[in-house]
Amino acid sequence: MSESTTLRAVERLCVGVVEKECFGLLGQSGAGKSATLKMLTGEVVMTNGQAFVNGYSVMSQLRQVQRSIGYCPQTDPLIEHMTCYETLAMFGRLRGIPDSHLNDCVASILEVLELGSHGAKRAGNLSGGMKRKLTTAMSLIGDPSVILLDEPSTGLDPGARRHLWDVLSSVRSGGSTLILTSHSMEECEALCTRVAIMVNGRMKCLGTTQHLKSRFGQGFTLSVRMGLKENGQLASFNPLVTYVQSHFRSAKCFNSDHLQGYAYIQIPDPHTPLSAVFRALESAKLALNVQDYSVHQTSLQQVFLAFTSDQQRYRQPEQKP
Structure with a gap:
């Protein structure tokens, strides 16, 4: 691929997220939101720059970083033949939860995310919304200090989405730091203490939802x-x-x-x-x-559309004949 058509997934992104904050990354598909989270987890290796989680370098201390974070990816990484209970028990053991507390922890998080009656069901037999809840539960078990959520409410009905927001607000109140990506302006206004709008891999604006509406709307x-x-x-x-x-x-x-x-x-x-x-x-x-x-x-959605209006044209260059 020639240099003129090479696209950087994330470029010149510089931001700090404080403890107990819910930080939202807004942007259209291809803006670089998921790539940012993947680099923080080590799933994608950064080609340049540096990132730190709880003081640990993602480039040189990835194992310590991974011990600090819970991750809900955009695609549900479920083993279809395992039940909901078995899935969470496996992740609980990976988190280092002692066997004496494991059953209580798994039962508690199943109940909190309204999966209590589905604990014995295989993941492959769950609906799309239930799979999303299970993936979110996997990121929360063990009380990680930093939780990365890549569009966690995708596929949920309005009632389940509202309940998930309440759960995530309680998790943040308990001391965890949340970083989430979303297409929903309502979700960001309900959860986020600050949001950043990304376009073409770069951050275009940063602030509270009210600040963005006042400043750009x-x-x-x-x-x-x-x-x-x-x-x-x-x-x-x-x-x-x-x-x-x-x-x-x-x-x-x-x-x-x-x-x-x-x-x-x-x-x-x-x-x-x-x-x-x-x-x-x-x-x-x-x-x-x-x-x-x-x-x-002007609403937050209109501010978002104003910033992202050139996203598709830039991210999909014309092919030369």
């Missing part, structure tokens, strides 16, 4: 759905964007869905009157073929 966001033209095709939103920018110079379109006909336009000027936004849209609604629209304050 000023003004209003327009969500516009275009109507159909006479020929039955969706109307282009390019004239709409031009029209909005002619009225509000700071406006910019940060995301769009050509197939569904949606456009998202941010007006970052906090001094823009809300009445002026509605007046401008209503005046040109028919002429620009706008079916409906909404105006709201």
Whole structure:
């Protein structure tokens, strides 16, 4: 692969996570979130740089690092013929839990993650959500001081997801440090004390969710759905964007869905009157073929979309003929 098409999974990432913090890594697929966790566990060897966990170097003291961490990978690493109880008992022994306490520890964590009635079931017979819970339980057993969670709530129904968040909040309150990756803005707002948004392997912003919304989400966001033209095709939103920018110079379109006909336009000027936004849209609604629209304050999700809008174009370079 030529140098022009070589992509670095993670580049110039420099951040410190304090004890008892829940640190979130946000980003689209391919942003470098999972690669970061894999390097911290030693699953992927860093080609450059340095990382420390509890004062131990990942490059030269990996065995001590691995003793300090629990890891929930993105793909469930389960042995399908082992039961839930046997799986956790095996990891408990690897963690050094004495046999005299092992049964109680396994039973407790099965109960906490609502797997108590599934302890005798083979992992291969579990549903996708139950497998995810079991993988999370594997990362928690033995009370590691640092827990790495790669999208732990994937595949869970809303009730199970909320329960998992409560469990992870209790784990953090008990003294553990959590580092998790997620696509869910709701999950990050519920769990994380700080979040970082990664794009193309680099960290673009860092702070609390409220700081990011205050710093990068000023003004209003327009969500516009275009109507159909006479020929039955969706109307282009390019004239709409031009029209909005002619009225509000700071406006910019940060995301769009050509197939569904949606456009998202941010007006970052906090001094823009809300009445002026509605007046401008209503005046040109028919002429620009706008079916409906909404105006709201910029959310964490909109901040995320604004930062990650160029992710796919950068991570998938065009192939030369």
